[in-house]
Amino acid sequence: MIGRSGNPTLNEERFEREGYYYNDQETMTIGGTVNKSFMLLALLIGAAVISWVMFYNGYEVFPYMIGGAIGGFVLALIISFVPKAAPFLAPVYAILEGFFLGALSAHYEFLYYGITMQAALLTMCIFLGMLLAYKTGLLKATAGFKRGVITATIGVALVYLLSFVLRMFGVAVPFLHDSTLIGIGISVVIIIIAALNFILDFNFIEEGAENGSPKYMEWYASFGLLVTLVWLYIEIIRLLSKLANRD
Incomplete structure (x- = not known):
């Protein structure tokens, strides 16, 4: 697990498997990754609208x-297993996720007025906070940090998978979806885990650029960052809905 991003789509072994170096015109850069991240985010927001x-x-x-x-x-x-497909499939992924998030957000907004704007602002603030923490060295993607975040992320994924399977048989996982104090606490913990994944994502992008990874890895890294952003937003809007239910 050491040396991997907590985001399942981003890990340093992926760079190693792609493994060769290009000239300066063909290698991954932080600036190129940032530009592509904004492009994917714009597509997502457009579809959501x-x-x-x-x-x-x-x-x-x-x-x-x-x-x-x-x-x-x-x-x-598909993108996770075939990174070279990222330049073609990542924009489509962003559009599909946009349709999903737009409909989901509208549903929550209909039930709890103002919740969507709150969730969006909190998501952006957490993202910027994690970026600042990474750039200042307050949070570093050390081997131990990576292991902890990866383990926690896998744990969350397994819990959600178990919940999905049990719901097919009419069984609900206790506290996971309710608005009790324990349920709210679980949501807070998951949000923290999602937020910490940004640190690993930033590290993955930075090391990819330093190692001269192929240019298409900019799309792959941008896609992975969007995955974390979407996950965080969904968890925040779920937490806000739980809090609203207690009023």
Whole structure:
């Protein structure tokens, strides 16, 4: 586990498997990764606005939400195993996730007015806070730090997988989805884990640029960063909905 990003889509072994070096015009750069990250985020927001507007204009957006979630998951798996496909599939992933998040956010906004803006602002603040912590050296992606975040991330993934399987049989995992104090505490812990993944993502991007990784890895790294951002946003909006239910 040492030397990997906590984000399952980003790990340093991926750079090693791609393994060769290009000239300066063909290698990954931090600036190029940042630009592509903004491009993917713009695509996601654009698609989210479309499904949001459709929801509030009376259109049935449930198929967009489910289709976006399933399609995004499938593409995420493909990109994770085939990084060279990232330049072509990462933009499609961003659009599908946008449809999903737009419909999901509209549903939450309909139930709890103002929750979407709160979730978006908190997500951005946490992202910027993690970036500042990384740049100043307050949080460093040491081997022990990576092991801890990776282990916690895998644990969360397994819990969600178990919850999904049990729900198919009409069984709910205690506290995971309710608004009790324990349920809220679980959400807070998961949000912290998601936020810490940013540190590993930043480290992955920085080391990829330093190692002269292939240019297409900019798309791959940008995709991985977007995965973490989407995860964090979903967890925050879920936490806010739990808090709203207690009022």
